[in-house]
Amino acid sequence: MSVSSVPSNSRILMLLGQLERMNGEAMVRDAETARQVTNIRDVQTTLNILCILSELLTVGEGRRVGVFVSKGGTGILFQLLITASKELPPSEELMLQLHSLLAKVGPKDRKFGVKSRLSGALNITVNLMKQNLQNAKLLLPCLQVLRVYSTNSVNAISLGKNGVVELMFKIVAPYSKKNISLVALDALGALLKSRTNARRAVDGGHVPVLLALYLDWHRNDTRHRHMLIRKGLLICLRNITNIKLGRKAFIEADGIRILYNTSTECLPVRTLDPLVNTSSLIMRKCFPKNRLPVSTIKSAFHYQLPHIPAAGPVAQLYSQPPGVDDVVDESDDNDETEADTENDTENEEDEKYHRTVNDDIETDLNKLHPKKSAGRPFEELKVYERFFLELSEDFQVSLIFYFLHKVTRFGDMDQDKKEVAHIASPDGQTTLSSLTTSPSQGQSIEQELAHVLESVSLEEERALNAEGEIRGVKQEESPVSATRHIQSPLLLGGIATRHCGSEGAEDEIGEGAVLEVPDTARLLPLHDPDLYVEMVKGTQSVPQYAEVAYPDYFGHVAPTLREPLLERVYGVQRSKIFQDIERLIHPNDILDKVVYDLNVPSCPVIEDDGESLKFNSQFESGNLRKAVQVRKYEYDLVLNSDINSNHYHQWFYFEVSGMRVGITYRFNIINCEKSNSQFNYGMQVLMYSVQEAISGRPCWIRTGTDICYYKNHFARSSIAAGGQKGKSYYTLTFSTSFSHKDDVCYFAYHYPYTYSTLKMHLSKLEALRTPQIYLRQDVLCETLGGNACPLLTITAMPESNSNDHICQFRNRPLIFLSARVHPGETNASWVMKGTLEFLMGTSSLAASLREAYIFKIVPMLNPDGVVNGNHRCSLSGEDLNRQWQNPNLELHPTIYHTKSLLQYLAHIQRAPLVFCDYHGHSRKKNVFMYGCSVKETVWQSNISATSSDLQEDLGYRALPKILSQIAPAFSMASCSFVVERSKESTARVVVWREIGVQRSYTMESTLCGCDQGKYKGLQIGTRELEEMGAQFCVAMLRLKRLTGLLTPLLIPFCSVILLSSSCSTTYVLEEDEPSFLEAIDYSAESNDDDAEPENEHSSEVLDSLVSQTILQ
Secondary structure, rough: OOOHHHHHHHHHHHHHHHHHHHHHHHHHHHHHHHHHHHHHHHHHHHHHHHHHHHHHHHHHOHHHHHHHHHHHHHHHHHHHHHHHOOOOOOOHHHHHHHHHHHHHHHOOOOOOOHHHHHHHHHHHHHHHHHHHOOOHHHHHHHHHHHHHHHHOOHHHHHHHHHHHHHHHHHOOOOOOOOOOOOHHHHHHHHHHOOHHHHHHHOOOOHHHHHHHHHHHHHHHHOOOOHHHHHHHHHHHHHHHOOHHHHHHHHHHHHHHHHHHHHHHOOOHHHHHHHHHHHHHHHHHHHHHOOOOOOOOOOOOOOOOOOOOOOOOOHHHHHOOOOOOOOOOOOOOOOOOOOOOOOOOOOOOOHHHHHOOOOOOOOOOOHHHHOOOOOOHHHHHHHHHHHHHHHHOOOOOOOOHHHHHHOOOOOOOOOHHHHHOOOOOOOOOOOOOOOOOOOHHHHHHHHHHOOOOOOOOOOOHOOOOOOOOOOOOOOOOOOOOOOEEEEOOEEEOOOOOOOOOOOOOOEOOOOOOEEEEEEEEEOOOOOHHHHHHHHHOOOOOOOOOOOOOOOHHHHHOOOOOOOOOOOOOOOHHHHHHHHHHHHHHHHHOOOOOOEEEOOOOOOOOOOOOOOOOEEEEEEOOEOOOEEEEEEEEEEEEEOOOOOOOOOOOOOOOEEEEEEOOOOEEEEEEEEEEOOOHHHHOOOOOOEEEEHHHHHHHOOOOOOOOEEEEEEEEEOOOOOOOOOOOOEEEEEEEEEEEEEOOEEEEEEEEOOOOHHHHHHHHHHHHHHHHOOOOOOEEEEEEOOOOOEEEEEEEEEOOOOOHHHHHHHHHHHHHOEEEEEOOOOOOOOOHHHHHHHHHHHHHHHHHHHHHHHHHHHEEOOOOHHHHHHHHHOOOOOOOOEEHHOOOOOOOOOOOHHHHHHHHHHHHHHHOOOOEEEEEEEEEEEOOOOOOEEEOOOHHHHHHOOOOOOOOOOOOHHHHHHHHHHHHHHOOOHHHHHHHOEEHHHHHHOHHHHHHHHHHHEEEEEEEEOEEOOOHHHHEEOOOOOHHHHHHHHHHHHHHHHHHHHHHHOOOOOOHHHHHHHHHHHHOOOOOOOOOOOOOOOOOOOOOOOOOOOOOOHHHHHHHHHHHHHHHEEEE
16 A cells, blocks of 8 residues: 555544444434434534545545445444434435445445345435435435445345335436436346346336337437447346346337347447447347257257167157157246345355356366276287287298388289288287487487477378379469369269259269369379279268268368468447348248258259259268258258267258359358357358369368357257256358359368278378388277278388397387367368378388387277268267266277277286377367376365375476477467366376376367467468378477486476476366357457466476487
8 A cells, every 4th residue: 555545544544433433422312412413513524524535535546445444434334324314304415425425335345235234224225215206416326326235136126125126217217418317227227137126127017118218218319428328228128138028028019129220220330339239139138939940959860779878868868759859948048047035145256256166177186196997807808919919020921021022112012011011920028118220310310300390391291102202292373284084973873963064064964974073183192082982882871871072072182372360340240140130020031941951851852943052961971951041142051960969060061052153142050059169260161162173173261251150049958958948059150152153062160081081091091101111900890880990000110020129119119099089070180191191101200200109090989970970979979088988889889999909008018108189179279288187187176185196297298398399280378287077088088097198188179270379360271280290290209209318317307397387387278269248249359368378488498408318
């Protein structure tokens, strides 16, 4: 506190003491005597003191008010108010001064509402208002105090019972230049936050009154000088419509039309945006809830499970009778859960504080300390030995083929390679050892690693044949001009294909027709359209797809131009919401024409009248259930639920044709479920044009304008919302136009990567294998749907069949990677593609990486979900990444067998050095990792722990720290190492806790873009995703240098450095964007103010330490 404020505070205390003495003396006097003394002498003295206090408390930025409150000033004022009220009549001037002071003090006193009620001051103020309705001078401070009284929920209910709500409507007046309506509206708005008072206002017929008042002020306030009064009226309406009765009364009073018309008139004036935004919020809230335009929210596809789980969502789904899965609940998420009981919540800050406490953090120290679980008996796990032939290879026969390969490397080697990769030998087990390389080779690697790798060029790292003659081609200025004529396979089974050609081409081509397509092999050496079709034929799908989507057939070449995050247009969400509201106001303008429906056997259902777009999603990974034409160029789209589920709507992939050039079409995906999306922060949808592909530009591009994501009026069933009643769906809306006539275009949530694409890619990788590469492809298991789950083993062949080289080969540390457990996270497959191609490359870094580790890779954990267009689940209807604790052999075979592989490794003391599961993140930017740490979890919780509980090797931070230094898309600030209860059955936590892998991670890649580093402000593409996969490999090599060459003396020092850098990263919640306030903050931009910067000094020291150890 400043020196200058001390005398003022002392004066405040002195005056308070004097007031208290005077009030005490007055209370003990005889009533008649007290009246005489007060009227003559005490009133004037009290007024003088109150005036001085008022002046002192007016300045000081609230500090003096705080002192006044802390010394009991509020109670003294209430006592004076009680004493003064006993005068008949009470002194008007004294009441004025007392209420003026109380209005200043009240907001700073957290117990003001309770004190006012217990002292009896509440009723005194109300009675004074009733007696002075025409006395504006005295009424004004009373209303100001009433506003503060009403912040207490119990007071608000009590005031309502005393008729204060009706009293407020007598005070609020129509338009006039001088009135006290603003203060009255503030008080009324506070009272109407109580549902009891809101019902009282509805029962009193005050909703039409408020609308009439608002319309009156809107029409007369032509110069917009009374915007706050208009806003106050809207706030009253907003609070009333928080209850269902209020919404009904609002609709009956034609409130939607009134607010729509007034808001439309306000749109040209930017300063009136608060009115427009509040009006929009009210209209959306009151918009009648509708069902989705589907017969059932269950998936359109049915797959009968071998057995139904005893409990859980799937069991509930199967137990529900038909027709009850999509009821519109009577409750609403706008209804506040307020009990009309005495619950003294003084203000919203207390409630907000309790809401922000994260109760999901694990606080059980026994669960936080990893304990290797015995799991299944080793006798059962021995069957998995066949997947680890590399641990027992003796290469006595293999090396004969190895030398034959060197002689006949230009011949046909495929069969020989397969034989080499599958030769078995007696088992041998030894301890882990460090990688040893020849001096010359080691020196060259050290030179490469000594430089910070800003970017790994995938074109440079990929070797596309044994000699490296064919490399990845960068798309330069001119597109591919070469074309080839092939028989179009885009429909399997001899069915005629739809034609996509240039203007003037024939409308139909029949079986055996020739389609002119670009020779994409020049751009995509690892893509073969004919091979892709063969792979599709072996893929099993529930709908038994017979089509191949053009983008998957042609392939995708990353565009050369960077695609920046879309700048949000001011007011775009508001304008889209107003267009939705127009549907209710002008229902005759709505076509409501179904143009595509998976539930109709003759789908697609439209007649080819040329007035509607044609839709299709009946191909691998496709997802679009229904399309409804609502206006001439606007379509509502409904996504299909995951099979054996009634929700998880996010992934989409569908085809559109029959468009007109130059027309802007609007698409609304109306059954999204997440409360926020990166589509609000610069993300765009993806589009693929077949005409562009035929012209030599086969690529997905970001597209769409006027993109926003907001809550709509379609009600979610509580069955689909996990028991939560009254939830709504969300709309993703975007607009786009088309450049070509007779085009066929595809839209997708993210870059598609199908199961058949993976099979084709693995087949092409097999052709890249050189004699120096040990590559084995096994089938881990068969999925529920009958698709094979591949398992890859990649490492380097031993230099010779000597015991030393064979021993070094067997004892290489294992790295276990997996991806695509969630089908909708296609970016995980693109990252995995970059990892696989780097591992199979011919660079010295790739060779050193193979010599350093044995990689076990499950590139697609959920093939069935990917094939059938699911977003999150497998055919079992469950999230496979929540089944790792107790996977079921029948329902979750891929998780069961993958966990068994890890359990087998743990039993033979060969647990992986690193486990990493590749994922995609829909609500955060950048690439980042989630790990597991006892210490950091304890730091973020309120549990007490001893120093022994917190002992932990900080090596888990090394890999993400290295990635943050070499990978431009990676953000250390977004990483989190906190263990949460809700994630205890995920791969990351189970492998850490049960298998004992300290470096167990989930690597999350954004679906949107980056807000830091080299790619700041750009949307992420397949080039950046594949680069991330390659950079992960480079980071593993640097990790090898760090962990393999650190001396015992340096390890504690390295831990200190890692610990110091850890202090600069904070626990990151589900999303790093600000909460997108509907109808309030329409121009919110991406922001991550909570993330603190990295400790640069610590990073530099760690880098220096790593470099020094590498160069030793």
